[in-house]
Amino acid sequence: MLAIPLPFIAGLIFALVLHHSLKGVEAPGSRRYFVAFLILYALQGVVVGLHFGYGVKALAPIQPITASVMPPLAFLAFRGLTDETIPKPWIHLWAPASIALSVAFMQVLVDPLLLVIFLVYGTAIWRLARTSDDEVMAEASLQRMRPALRAARLTAILMFFFALSDVAVAVYAGVAGAEGVPFAVAIMNIVALAATGIYYLLPDPDRTAVSPKASALPDPADAAIVERVTAALGEGELYRDENLSLAKISRKAKIPARDLSSAINRATGLNVSQFVNNRRVGEACRLLDETKQSATAIMLDVGFSTKSNFNREFRRATGMSPRQWRARSKVETTGS
Structure with missing residues:
Protein backbone atom coordinates (compact mmCIF):
# COMPACT_ATOMS: atom_id res chain seq x y z
CA MET A 1 0.00 0.00 0.00
CA ALA A 209 -17.18 39.42 12.20
CA VAL A 210 -19.67 42.09 13.22
CA SER A 211 -22.85 40.80 14.83
CA PRO A 212 -26.17 42.13 13.54
CA LYS A 213 -27.50 45.12 15.45
CA ALA A 214 -30.22 44.50 17.98
CA SER A 215 -33.73 44.99 16.73
CA ALA A 216 -35.27 48.41 17.49
CA LEU A 217 -38.42 46.61 18.64
CA PRO A 218 -37.14 43.52 20.51
CA ASP A 219 -39.44 40.54 20.80
CA PRO A 220 -40.74 40.18 24.39
CA ALA A 221 -39.96 36.46 24.16
CA ASP A 222 -36.31 37.25 23.33
CA ALA A 223 -36.16 39.75 26.19
CA ALA A 224 -37.48 37.09 28.55
CA ILE A 225 -34.79 34.65 27.41
CA VAL A 226 -32.08 37.26 27.89
CA GLU A 227 -33.38 37.91 31.39
CA ARG A 228 -33.31 34.18 32.22
CA VAL A 229 -29.79 33.86 30.86
CA THR A 230 -28.64 36.88 32.86
CA ALA A 231 -30.09 35.32 36.01
CA ALA A 232 -28.46 31.97 35.22
CA LEU A 233 -25.06 33.62 34.76
CA GLY A 234 -25.36 35.33 38.12
CA GLU A 235 -26.51 32.22 39.97
CA GLY A 236 -23.48 30.85 41.76
CA GLU A 237 -21.44 33.35 39.71
CA LEU A 238 -21.52 30.98 36.76
CA TYR A 239 -20.05 33.65 34.48
CA ARG A 240 -16.73 33.31 36.34
CA ASP A 241 -16.23 29.76 35.01
CA GLU A 242 -13.40 30.09 32.47
CA ASN A 243 -14.61 26.86 30.80
CA LEU A 244 -18.18 28.11 30.51
CA SER A 245 -19.87 26.81 27.37
CA LEU A 246 -23.09 27.54 25.55
CA ALA A 247 -24.32 24.06 26.46
CA LYS A 248 -23.64 24.70 30.15
CA ILE A 249 -25.54 28.00 30.05
CA SER A 250 -28.35 26.28 28.14
CA ARG A 251 -28.70 23.59 30.79
CA LYS A 252 -28.57 26.13 33.63
CA ALA A 253 -31.19 28.41 32.04
CA LYS A 254 -33.22 25.43 30.79
CA ILE A 255 -33.37 26.89 27.28
CA PRO A 256 -32.30 25.03 24.09
CA ALA A 257 -28.89 26.24 22.96
CA ARG A 258 -30.09 27.28 19.50
CA ASP A 259 -33.00 29.31 20.91
CA LEU A 260 -30.75 30.90 23.53
CA SER A 261 -28.09 31.93 21.02
CA SER A 262 -30.60 33.32 18.52
CA ALA A 263 -32.53 35.29 21.15
CA ILE A 264 -29.39 36.93 22.54
CA ASN A 265 -28.24 37.87 19.05
CA ARG A 266 -31.59 39.37 18.08
CA ALA A 267 -32.15 41.19 21.36
CA THR A 268 -28.65 42.54 21.99
CA GLY A 269 -26.75 42.36 18.69
CA LEU A 270 -24.11 40.27 20.47
CA ASN A 271 -23.13 36.64 20.20
CA VAL A 272 -23.20 34.51 23.35
CA SER A 273 -19.48 34.88 23.98
CA GLN A 274 -19.68 38.69 23.79
CA PHE A 275 -22.77 38.72 25.99
CA VAL A 276 -21.03 36.69 28.70
CA ASN A 277 -17.84 38.71 28.36
CA ASN A 278 -19.81 41.92 28.87
CA ARG A 279 -20.90 40.52 32.23
CA ARG A 280 -17.30 39.63 33.06
CA VAL A 281 -16.00 43.02 31.98
CA GLY A 282 -18.65 44.73 34.13
CA GLU A 283 -17.40 42.86 37.18
CA ALA A 284 -13.79 43.59 36.20
CA CYS A 285 -14.60 47.31 36.07
CA ARG A 286 -16.07 47.14 39.58
CA LEU A 287 -12.99 45.37 40.92
CA LEU A 288 -10.65 47.83 39.21
CA ASP A 289 -12.57 50.69 40.84
CA GLU A 290 -13.00 49.22 44.32
CA THR A 291 -9.94 47.04 44.93
CA LYS A 292 -6.17 47.15 44.56
CA GLN A 293 -6.00 43.76 42.86
CA SER A 294 -3.76 43.56 39.82
CA ALA A 295 -5.39 43.48 36.41
CA THR A 296 -4.12 39.92 35.94
CA ALA A 297 -5.70 38.74 39.20
CA ILE A 298 -8.96 40.42 38.25
CA MET A 299 -8.81 38.88 34.79
CA LEU A 300 -8.64 35.38 36.26
CA ASP A 301 -11.19 36.18 38.94
CA VAL A 302 -13.91 37.17 36.48
CA GLY A 303 -13.44 34.20 34.16
CA PHE A 304 -10.91 35.16 31.48
CA SER A 305 -8.00 32.78 30.97
CA THR A 306 -5.77 34.78 28.63
CA LYS A 307 -4.59 38.37 28.86
CA SER A 308 -5.04 39.00 25.14
CA ASN A 309 -8.69 37.97 25.24
CA PHE A 310 -9.31 39.98 28.41
CA ASN A 311 -7.76 43.13 26.95
CA ARG A 312 -9.55 42.72 23.63
CA GLU A 313 -12.96 42.18 25.21
CA PHE A 314 -12.42 44.90 27.80
CA ARG A 315 -11.60 47.41 25.06
CA ARG A 316 -14.56 46.25 22.97
CA ALA A 317 -16.96 46.75 25.88
CA THR A 318 -15.54 49.94 27.40
CA GLY A 319 -13.48 51.61 24.68
CA MET A 320 -10.34 51.60 26.84
CA SER A 321 -7.80 49.23 28.36
CA PRO A 322 -7.99 48.00 31.97
CA ARG A 323 -5.04 50.25 32.82
CA GLN A 324 -6.79 53.28 31.33
CA TRP A 325 -10.01 52.40 33.17
CA ARG A 326 -8.25 52.28 36.54
CA ALA A 327 -6.37 55.52 35.82
CA ARG A 328 -9.65 57.24 34.90
CA SER A 329 -11.24 55.96 38.09
CA LYS A 330 -8.39 57.37 40.17
CA VAL A 331 -8.64 60.76 38.47
CA GLU A 332 -12.39 60.93 39.06
CA THR A 333 -11.94 59.96 42.72
CA THR A 334 -9.24 62.58 43.22
CA GLY A 335 -11.30 65.20 41.46
CA SER A 336 -14.34 64.55 43.59
Whole structure:
Protein backbone atom coordinates (compact mmCIF):
# COMPACT_ATOMS: atom_id res chain seq x y z
CA MET A 1 0.00 0.00 0.00
CA LEU A 2 2.02 2.90 -1.29
CA ALA A 3 -0.22 5.63 0.09
CA ILE A 4 -0.71 4.33 3.61
CA PRO A 5 1.96 6.60 5.19
CA LEU A 6 -0.23 9.59 4.34
CA PRO A 7 -2.90 8.74 6.93
CA PHE A 8 -0.11 8.39 9.47
CA ILE A 9 0.94 11.99 8.83
CA ALA A 10 -2.72 12.99 8.87
CA GLY A 11 -2.96 11.34 12.27
CA LEU A 12 -0.30 13.63 13.67
CA ILE A 13 -2.10 16.71 12.34
CA PHE A 14 -5.48 15.46 13.52
CA ALA A 15 -4.05 14.91 17.00
CA LEU A 16 -2.73 18.45 17.12
CA VAL A 17 -5.88 20.16 15.90
CA LEU A 18 -8.16 18.03 18.06
CA HIS A 19 -6.04 18.69 21.13
CA HIS A 20 -6.08 22.40 20.33
CA SER A 21 -9.83 22.48 19.79
CA LEU A 22 -10.87 20.40 22.79
CA LYS A 23 -9.24 22.54 25.46
CA GLY A 24 -11.90 23.54 27.95
CA VAL A 25 -14.32 20.90 26.71
CA GLU A 26 -16.18 18.85 29.28
CA ALA A 27 -18.25 16.81 26.84
CA PRO A 28 -17.63 13.14 27.77
CA GLY A 29 -18.24 11.97 24.20
CA SER A 30 -15.60 14.18 22.64
CA ARG A 31 -13.06 13.34 25.31
CA ARG A 32 -13.71 9.62 24.90
CA TYR A 33 -13.28 9.71 21.14
CA PHE A 34 -10.29 12.01 21.43
CA VAL A 35 -8.54 9.64 23.85
CA ALA A 36 -9.32 6.73 21.54
CA PHE A 37 -7.85 8.68 18.66
CA LEU A 38 -4.60 9.35 20.53
CA ILE A 39 -4.28 5.68 21.48
CA LEU A 40 -4.83 4.71 17.86
CA TYR A 41 -2.31 7.30 16.75
CA ALA A 42 0.29 5.80 19.10
CA LEU A 43 -0.48 2.34 17.72
CA GLN A 44 -0.17 3.63 14.17
CA GLY A 45 3.20 5.15 15.01
CA VAL A 46 4.48 1.81 16.32
CA VAL A 47 3.19 -0.06 13.29
CA VAL A 48 4.64 2.41 10.79
CA GLY A 49 7.94 2.56 12.66
CA LEU A 50 8.33 -1.20 12.75
CA HIS A 51 7.24 -1.62 9.15
CA PHE A 52 9.32 1.08 7.48
CA GLY A 53 12.05 1.53 10.08
CA TYR A 54 12.77 -2.12 10.82
CA GLY A 55 11.34 -3.88 7.78
CA VAL A 56 8.66 -5.85 9.64
CA LYS A 57 6.53 -6.50 6.56
CA ALA A 58 4.06 -8.65 8.50
CA LEU A 59 2.58 -5.45 9.99
CA ALA A 60 1.76 -3.97 6.58
CA PRO A 61 -1.88 -5.25 6.58
CA ILE A 62 -2.56 -3.46 9.88
CA GLN A 63 -1.73 0.00 8.52
CA PRO A 64 -4.80 0.50 6.29
CA ILE A 65 -7.09 -0.74 9.07
CA THR A 66 -5.78 1.70 11.68
CA ALA A 67 -5.78 4.47 9.08
CA SER A 68 -9.45 3.81 8.34
CA VAL A 69 -10.42 4.32 11.99
CA MET A 70 -8.99 7.83 12.21
CA PRO A 71 -11.59 9.68 10.08
CA PRO A 72 -14.60 8.28 12.01
CA LEU A 73 -12.96 9.11 15.34
CA ALA A 74 -12.19 12.66 14.19
CA PHE A 75 -15.81 13.11 13.08
CA LEU A 76 -17.22 11.70 16.33
CA ALA A 77 -14.93 13.94 18.40
CA PHE A 78 -16.15 17.08 16.62
CA ARG A 79 -19.73 15.82 16.52
CA GLY A 80 -19.54 15.42 20.29
CA LEU A 81 -18.96 19.18 20.62
CA THR A 82 -22.54 19.87 19.56
CA ASP A 83 -25.36 19.83 22.08
CA GLU A 84 -27.02 16.89 20.32
CA THR A 85 -26.48 13.23 21.16
CA ILE A 86 -24.62 11.07 18.66
CA PRO A 87 -27.08 8.53 17.22
CA LYS A 88 -25.76 4.96 16.93
CA PRO A 89 -22.00 5.65 16.98
CA TRP A 90 -21.38 1.96 16.30
CA ILE A 91 -22.53 2.54 12.71
CA HIS A 92 -19.13 4.10 12.00
CA LEU A 93 -17.51 0.69 12.40
CA TRP A 94 -18.32 0.18 8.72
CA ALA A 95 -15.08 1.93 7.79
CA PRO A 96 -12.53 -0.33 9.53
CA ALA A 97 -14.71 -3.40 8.94
CA SER A 98 -14.76 -2.85 5.18
CA ILE A 99 -11.00 -2.27 5.10
CA ALA A 100 -10.34 -5.38 7.22
CA LEU A 101 -12.45 -7.51 4.87
CA SER A 102 -10.67 -6.06 1.84
CA VAL A 103 -7.24 -6.72 3.34
CA ALA A 104 -8.26 -10.30 4.01
CA PHE A 105 -10.08 -11.17 0.79
CA MET A 106 -9.69 -8.48 -1.91
CA GLN A 107 -6.72 -6.20 -1.45
CA VAL A 108 -7.38 -4.38 -4.73
CA LEU A 109 -10.29 -2.62 -2.99
CA VAL A 110 -8.24 -1.23 -0.10
CA ASP A 111 -7.09 1.96 -1.82
CA PRO A 112 -10.53 2.82 -3.30
CA LEU A 113 -12.20 2.20 0.06
CA LEU A 114 -9.71 4.40 1.91
CA LEU A 115 -10.43 7.12 -0.65
CA VAL A 116 -14.17 6.79 0.01
CA ILE A 117 -13.71 6.80 3.81
CA PHE A 118 -11.62 9.95 3.82
CA LEU A 119 -13.97 11.73 1.39
CA VAL A 120 -17.11 10.69 3.29
CA TYR A 121 -15.85 11.83 6.68
CA GLY A 122 -14.14 14.89 5.27
CA THR A 123 -17.50 15.93 3.82
CA ALA A 124 -19.31 15.12 7.07
CA ILE A 125 -16.92 17.26 9.14
CA TRP A 126 -17.07 20.08 6.59
CA ARG A 127 -20.88 20.09 6.71
CA LEU A 128 -20.70 20.12 10.50
CA ALA A 129 -18.36 23.13 10.53
CA ARG A 130 -19.60 25.05 7.48
CA THR A 131 -21.57 27.46 9.65
CA SER A 132 -20.19 29.95 12.18
CA ASP A 133 -23.22 29.80 14.47
CA ASP A 134 -22.32 29.63 18.16
CA GLU A 135 -24.45 26.56 18.82
CA VAL A 136 -22.45 24.35 16.42
CA MET A 137 -19.73 23.85 19.06
CA ALA A 138 -22.00 24.30 22.07
CA GLU A 139 -19.97 22.00 24.33
CA ALA A 140 -16.71 23.91 23.73
CA SER A 141 -15.86 26.69 26.15
CA LEU A 142 -16.93 30.08 24.79
CA GLN A 143 -13.34 31.13 24.14
CA ARG A 144 -12.70 27.86 22.25
CA MET A 145 -15.73 27.94 19.94
CA ARG A 146 -13.99 29.68 17.05
CA PRO A 147 -10.76 27.66 17.33
CA ALA A 148 -12.87 24.47 17.41
CA LEU A 149 -14.64 25.48 14.20
CA ARG A 150 -11.34 26.34 12.54
CA ALA A 151 -9.86 23.01 13.62
CA ALA A 152 -12.88 21.15 12.24
CA ARG A 153 -12.60 22.94 8.90
CA LEU A 154 -8.88 22.27 8.70
CA THR A 155 -9.43 18.60 9.53
CA ALA A 156 -11.98 18.30 6.72
CA ILE A 157 -9.64 20.02 4.25
CA LEU A 158 -6.79 17.72 5.22
CA MET A 159 -9.00 14.66 4.75
CA PHE A 160 -9.82 15.82 1.22
CA PHE A 161 -6.14 16.50 0.58
CA PHE A 162 -4.97 13.08 1.76
CA ALA A 163 -7.75 11.33 -0.13
CA LEU A 164 -6.79 13.01 -3.39
CA SER A 165 -3.06 12.64 -2.76
CA ASP A 166 -3.63 8.93 -2.17
CA VAL A 167 -5.04 8.70 -5.68
CA ALA A 168 -2.26 10.87 -7.13
CA VAL A 169 0.45 8.66 -5.62
CA ALA A 170 -1.23 5.51 -6.91
CA VAL A 171 -1.47 6.97 -10.43
CA TYR A 172 2.12 8.19 -10.27
CA ALA A 173 3.32 4.74 -9.20
CA GLY A 174 1.44 3.14 -12.06
CA VAL A 175 2.94 5.49 -14.64
CA ALA A 176 6.48 6.15 -13.37
CA GLY A 177 7.09 3.16 -11.13
CA ALA A 178 7.53 2.91 -7.38
CA GLU A 179 11.06 4.34 -7.23
CA GLY A 180 9.98 7.98 -7.02
CA VAL A 181 7.02 7.43 -4.73
CA PRO A 182 8.84 8.22 -1.43
CA PHE A 183 9.90 11.60 -2.80
CA ALA A 184 6.37 12.35 -4.03
CA VAL A 185 4.92 11.40 -0.66
CA ALA A 186 7.45 13.62 1.13
CA ILE A 187 6.49 16.59 -1.07
CA MET A 188 2.80 16.04 -0.37
CA ASN A 189 3.41 15.86 3.36
CA ILE A 190 5.43 19.07 3.27
CA VAL A 191 2.59 20.78 1.36
CA ALA A 192 0.08 19.59 3.97
CA LEU A 193 2.17 20.77 6.89
CA ALA A 194 2.84 24.13 5.21
CA ALA A 195 -0.88 24.57 4.48
CA THR A 196 -1.66 23.83 8.12
CA GLY A 197 0.78 26.46 9.33
CA ILE A 198 -0.51 29.06 6.89
CA TYR A 199 -4.11 28.31 7.84
CA TYR A 200 -3.42 28.96 11.51
CA LEU A 201 -1.41 32.10 10.78
CA LEU A 202 -4.21 33.64 8.72
CA PRO A 203 -6.62 35.86 10.69
CA ASP A 204 -9.83 34.18 11.77
CA PRO A 205 -12.69 35.93 9.95
CA ASP A 206 -15.13 34.84 12.63
CA ARG A 207 -13.23 36.79 15.28
CA THR A 208 -13.66 40.05 13.44
CA ALA A 209 -17.18 39.42 12.20
CA VAL A 210 -19.67 42.09 13.22
CA SER A 211 -22.85 40.80 14.83
CA PRO A 212 -26.17 42.13 13.54
CA LYS A 213 -27.50 45.12 15.45
CA ALA A 214 -30.22 44.50 17.98
CA SER A 215 -33.73 44.99 16.73
CA ALA A 216 -35.27 48.41 17.49
CA LEU A 217 -38.42 46.61 18.64
CA PRO A 218 -37.14 43.52 20.51
CA ASP A 219 -39.44 40.54 20.80
CA PRO A 220 -40.74 40.18 24.39
CA ALA A 221 -39.96 36.46 24.16
CA ASP A 222 -36.31 37.25 23.33
CA ALA A 223 -36.16 39.75 26.19
CA ALA A 224 -37.48 37.09 28.55
CA ILE A 225 -34.79 34.65 27.41
CA VAL A 226 -32.08 37.26 27.89
CA GLU A 227 -33.38 37.91 31.39
CA ARG A 228 -33.31 34.18 32.22
CA VAL A 229 -29.79 33.86 30.86
CA THR A 230 -28.64 36.88 32.86
CA ALA A 231 -30.09 35.32 36.01
CA ALA A 232 -28.46 31.97 35.22
CA LEU A 233 -25.06 33.62 34.76
CA GLY A 234 -25.36 35.33 38.12
CA GLU A 235 -26.51 32.22 39.97
CA GLY A 236 -23.48 30.85 41.76
CA GLU A 237 -21.44 33.35 39.71
CA LEU A 238 -21.52 30.98 36.76
CA TYR A 239 -20.05 33.65 34.48
CA ARG A 240 -16.73 33.31 36.34
CA ASP A 241 -16.23 29.76 35.01
CA GLU A 242 -13.40 30.09 32.47
CA ASN A 243 -14.61 26.86 30.80
CA LEU A 244 -18.18 28.11 30.51
CA SER A 245 -19.87 26.81 27.37
CA LEU A 246 -23.09 27.54 25.55
CA ALA A 247 -24.32 24.06 26.46
CA LYS A 248 -23.64 24.70 30.15
CA ILE A 249 -25.54 28.00 30.05
CA SER A 250 -28.35 26.28 28.14
CA ARG A 251 -28.70 23.59 30.79
CA LYS A 252 -28.57 26.13 33.63
CA ALA A 253 -31.19 28.41 32.04
CA LYS A 254 -33.22 25.43 30.79
CA ILE A 255 -33.37 26.89 27.28
CA PRO A 256 -32.30 25.03 24.09
CA ALA A 257 -28.89 26.24 22.96
CA ARG A 258 -30.09 27.28 19.50
CA ASP A 259 -33.00 29.31 20.91
CA LEU A 260 -30.75 30.90 23.53
CA SER A 261 -28.09 31.93 21.02
CA SER A 262 -30.60 33.32 18.52
CA ALA A 263 -32.53 35.29 21.15
CA ILE A 264 -29.39 36.93 22.54
CA ASN A 265 -28.24 37.87 19.05
CA ARG A 266 -31.59 39.37 18.08
CA ALA A 267 -32.15 41.19 21.36
CA THR A 268 -28.65 42.54 21.99
CA GLY A 269 -26.75 42.36 18.69
CA LEU A 270 -24.11 40.27 20.47
CA ASN A 271 -23.13 36.64 20.20
CA VAL A 272 -23.20 34.51 23.35
CA SER A 273 -19.48 34.88 23.98
CA GLN A 274 -19.68 38.69 23.79
CA PHE A 275 -22.77 38.72 25.99
CA VAL A 276 -21.03 36.69 28.70
CA ASN A 277 -17.84 38.71 28.36
CA ASN A 278 -19.81 41.92 28.87
CA ARG A 279 -20.90 40.52 32.23
CA ARG A 280 -17.30 39.63 33.06
CA VAL A 281 -16.00 43.02 31.98
CA GLY A 282 -18.65 44.73 34.13
CA GLU A 283 -17.40 42.86 37.18
CA ALA A 284 -13.79 43.59 36.20
CA CYS A 285 -14.60 47.31 36.07
CA ARG A 286 -16.07 47.14 39.58
CA LEU A 287 -12.99 45.37 40.92
CA LEU A 288 -10.65 47.83 39.21
CA ASP A 289 -12.57 50.69 40.84
CA GLU A 290 -13.00 49.22 44.32
CA THR A 291 -9.94 47.04 44.93
CA LYS A 292 -6.17 47.15 44.56
CA GLN A 293 -6.00 43.76 42.86
CA SER A 294 -3.76 43.56 39.82
CA ALA A 295 -5.39 43.48 36.41
CA THR A 296 -4.12 39.92 35.94
CA ALA A 297 -5.70 38.74 39.20
CA ILE A 298 -8.96 40.42 38.25
CA MET A 299 -8.81 38.88 34.79
CA LEU A 300 -8.64 35.38 36.26
CA ASP A 301 -11.19 36.18 38.94
CA VAL A 302 -13.91 37.17 36.48
CA GLY A 303 -13.44 34.20 34.16
CA PHE A 304 -10.91 35.16 31.48
CA SER A 305 -8.00 32.78 30.97
CA THR A 306 -5.77 34.78 28.63
CA LYS A 307 -4.59 38.37 28.86
CA SER A 308 -5.04 39.00 25.14
CA ASN A 309 -8.69 37.97 25.24
CA PHE A 310 -9.31 39.98 28.41
CA ASN A 311 -7.76 43.13 26.95
CA ARG A 312 -9.55 42.72 23.63
CA GLU A 313 -12.96 42.18 25.21
CA PHE A 314 -12.42 44.90 27.80
CA ARG A 315 -11.60 47.41 25.06
CA ARG A 316 -14.56 46.25 22.97
CA ALA A 317 -16.96 46.75 25.88
CA THR A 318 -15.54 49.94 27.40
CA GLY A 319 -13.48 51.61 24.68
CA MET A 320 -10.34 51.60 26.84
CA SER A 321 -7.80 49.23 28.36
CA PRO A 322 -7.99 48.00 31.97
CA ARG A 323 -5.04 50.25 32.82
CA GLN A 324 -6.79 53.28 31.33
CA TRP A 325 -10.01 52.40 33.17
CA ARG A 326 -8.25 52.28 36.54
CA ALA A 327 -6.37 55.52 35.82
CA ARG A 328 -9.65 57.24 34.90
CA SER A 329 -11.24 55.96 38.09
CA LYS A 330 -8.39 57.37 40.17
CA VAL A 331 -8.64 60.76 38.47
CA GLU A 332 -12.39 60.93 39.06
CA THR A 333 -11.94 59.96 42.72
CA THR A 334 -9.24 62.58 43.22
CA GLY A 335 -11.30 65.20 41.46
CA SER A 336 -14.34 64.55 43.59
